[in-house]
Amino acid sequence: MALVTSGVEDRSAFLAHISSQTEMLYSETEYRGIRKKGRCDFLYYVTASTGAVATGAAIWPLINSMNPTADVISQSRISVDLIGLAVGARITVKWAGKPIFIWHRSLKTIAQARATPLEDLVDPIDYRNENPNNSQDMSALDINRSADEAGEWLIVIGVCTHLGCVPLGQDGSTVGEFGGWFCACHGSQYDPSGRIRKGPAPRNLDIPPYSLGPDLILTIGA
């Protein structure tokens, strides 16, 4: 079970909290519907890919922004239990007012991401403020952007670096030409490392500060 906790420790309380927050969850279909109406502000949604459903993994993502106390907490740190998140699954959580894309990447996706040479990248350098998990500016190689050495986990901020729309792709469809995310606002395309490959966005997707332990508890926030 992938469980997002933001001060809701008890499971039953957590589930009750989810149900009280359902109005804050947007499926990608709903998101697109809103987009068609011309709204291009930050819309936060939670979605799990079909891969997760197919394997029967129970995922309980939570967007937690209406409770004032939890909202204050979300500005600093949240924890996400990634155990049970199937290979291929993508989920979105909210941290510090931003959607955070979490992707349990397959071996095929990792191989694709790691085979991309720096020369093919629009933005080959991740500066420290773009990936605060690195102690210095680093090349945008996949190994420097993924959360673990093997590259199974990718955690990026789901905000297009062009004008701030939330790119599509978290449901596994509309992933664009490069298999990562597609920003429908003006056509920016990101690869499976969250690197900009085509379109007007000038930079790779930013990476939040986080730690991922061997127990697969992801802590996002300083």
Ligand code: FES
């Ligand atoms: S905001 Fe993403 S392409 Fe313009």
